[in-house]
Amino acid sequence: MPVRVLIIDDSSVMRKIVERSLRQAGIDLTQVVEAGNGAEALTALQENKVDLILCDINMPVMDGLEFIKQLSGVVNAKGVPVIMITTEGSEAHVVQALSCGARGYIRKPFTPEQVKTQVIPALTGKP
Amino acid sequence: MNSSNEVLAVGNKQEGWCGLLELATREVFQLMLASDLTAPTAEITLPHEVTSMVGLAGQLCGVLSVRCDEKSAALMTSKMLGVEIDKVGADMSDALGEICNMVAGNFKNKITGLGDGCMLSPPTVITGSDYTTYSVADKPALEVRLMFEAMPIVISLEIHS
Numbered sequence: 001m002p003v004r005v006l007i008i009d010d011s012s013v014m015r016k017i018v019e020r021s022l023r024q025a026g027i028d029l030t031q032v033v034e035a036g037n038g039a040e041a042l043t044a045l046q047e048n049k050v051d052l053i054l055c056d057i058n059m060p061v062m063d064g065l066e067f068i069k070q071l072s073g074v075v076n077a078k079g080v081p082v083i084m085i086t087t088e089g090s091e092a093h094v095v096q097a098l099s100c101g102a103r104g105y106i107r108k109p110f111t112p113e114q115v116k117t118q119v120i121p122a123l124t125g126k127p
Numbered sequence: 128m129n130s131s132n133e134v135l136a137v138g139n140k141q142e143g144w145c146g147l148l149e150l151a152t153r154e155v156f157q158l159m160l161a162s163d164l165t166a167p168t169a170e171i172t173l174p175h176e177v178t179s180m181v182g183l184a185g186q187l188c189g190v191l192s193v194r195c196d197e198k199s200a201a202l203m204t205s206k207m208l209g210v211e212i213d214k215v216g217a218d219m220s221d222a223l224g225e226i227c228n229m230v231a232g233n234f235k236n237k238i239t240g241l242g243d244g245c246m247l248s249p250p251t252v253i254t255g256s257d258y259t260t261y262s263v264a265d266k267p268a269l270e271v272r273l274m275f276e277a278m279p280i281v282i283s284l285e286i287h288s
Contacts, residue, residue, distance in 0.1 A: 010249070013221040016208055017159070058247065087232025090242025107236070108229045109158035 003123065004031040004049065008041045008067065009056040009085070014108075018054055018085060018115075025116035027123075038067030045076045052123060053077070055102075057086040057093065068100040081122035085110065141269070144238070144284070149271045151234035152193075152282050155226060156275065160206040164273040164280075171272060171279040174199065175256045177219075179227035182248035187241055189264065189286040191231040193223065197254070199278040224250030230282060263287055 005022065007015045015034050022029055033048045035041035039062040041055070057064040064084055071077045081103035086093070089107035097105055104118035156162045177200040180192045195203070204215040204222035215222070228250045235241040264285040271282045 011221050011225050013204070013208065013218050014225055016218075020209060058249075060249070087229055087236075087247065088242075089232065089236045092243040108232060109155045111158050 001123065002028050002030040003051045004033070005029055006033045006035065006041060006044060006048070006050045006053045008035045008038065008053065008059070008064065010036050010059040011056075012036075014056070014085075021110070021112040021115045022054075022119065024112035025119065027116075027119060038062030038064060038070070041067055042070060042074060045071075045074050049076045050080060052119065053080055053082040054085050054106075054119075055082055057084055057088050057097065065096060065100050068097070068102060071101065083118050083122055085115075141286070145269050145271060147237045148230075148234055148269055148282060148284060149273070151237060152230050152271060152273065154233055155229045159226070159229065160203060162206055162275060164275055167272055167274050167279060171274075173272075173281055174279050176200070176254070177223055178253040179223040180251045180253070181224075181227045181231040183231065183235070184246050184248070186244035187235065187238075187286065189284055190262070191227065191234065191282070191284045193227045193230060193280060193282050195223075195275070195280040196278060199275055199280060202276055202278070220252040220254065224252050227252075234284075 007018050009015045019032050033044050033050060035044050037059040055064045055067060068082055083104040083106060084097045084102045085106045085108060087108045094105045103122045106114055106118050153164050156164050174194050174196040176197040178192055178194045180190050183189050183191060200219050200223050201212050201215050203226060204219045205212040207222050208218060231247050235245045262285050264287050266286060268283040268285040273280055
C-alpha cells in the first residue's frame with residue numbers, strides 16, 4: 001500500500017531515522033513530509049494530504065500533544081492516524097497521548113519491527 | 128506526579144542506578160545503532176572531544192552527559208543514519224544530542240516513579256576539549272565507562288539534590 005507520511009520531530013536526524021525505519025519495516029513511502037514542531041506540521045498539512053503522521057512529544061514552539069489537539073480543525077488530517085514517537089515513555093504520557101487522539105505510541109529507542117507493529121494496524125484500521 | 132514520599136524513595140535508591148544507566152545506554156546503542164557496547168578491558172584514556180548533555184528536572188535534578196572522541200561521534204552518526212562516515216557532516220551534533228536524550232529518557236523510565244516526575248531538557252552538544260565545567264552537584268557523579276567499536280565512551284549522571 002503506498003503511504004504518504006508526515007514526520008514531526010525537532011531533530012532532523014530522528015526524522016531521517018524514522019523514515020528509514022518505516023522503509024525497513026516494508027512501508028511503501030510515496031511521499032515524506034517533514035516538520036520540526038507542531039506548528040510547522042499544521043502549516044504543512046494545509047498543502048499536503050497524508051495517510052499517516054508520526055509525531056514526537058517534546059518539541060519547541062508547539063509540542064506533540066498540543067498538535068494533536070489542534071488537528072481536529074484540519075481538513076487534510078481528517079481520519080489520519082497519529083502515532084507518537086518519544087522518549088517520554090511513562091504510563092501517564094501514554095494515556096495522555098491516547099486520550100488526545102493518538103492511535104499508537106512508540107518509545108525511543110525503537111526497532112523497525114516496533115514501528116511496524118504500531119503503523120500497520122493504524123494504516124489498515126485494524127486494532 | 129508522585130507524592131513527596133515517593134520523591135524521597137527515588138532519592139534513597141541510587142545505589143543500583145549505575146547498572147540501570149549502563150543498561151539504558153546499551154539498549155540505545157543496540158536498538159538505534161545496531162552496536163553492542165562492551166566493558167573496557169584495560170585502563171582507558173577518557174574521551175572529551177564531544178560532550179552531549181541533557182538536563183533533568185523535577186523529582187530528579189541533574190545533568191546526564193555522554194562523552195566521546197570525534198571519530199567515535201562520527202561513527203555513531205554514521206551507524207544511526209546508515210550513511211558513510213565521511214558523509215555525516217552537520218548531523219553529528221544532532222545525532223549525539225539524540226543519543227544522550229534517549230539514554231536519559233530510557234534511564235528515567237527504568238526507575239519507578241521517575242517516568243512521570245522527571246522532565247528532560249533539549250540536548251546541548253559541546254564540540255572541543257578546551258573548556259571547564261562547574262557543577263553544584265553535592266556528590267560524585269555516577270559514571271559508566273564503555274567501549275563503542277573499540278573506542279571509549281563515558282556516560283555520567285550528576286545529581287543535584
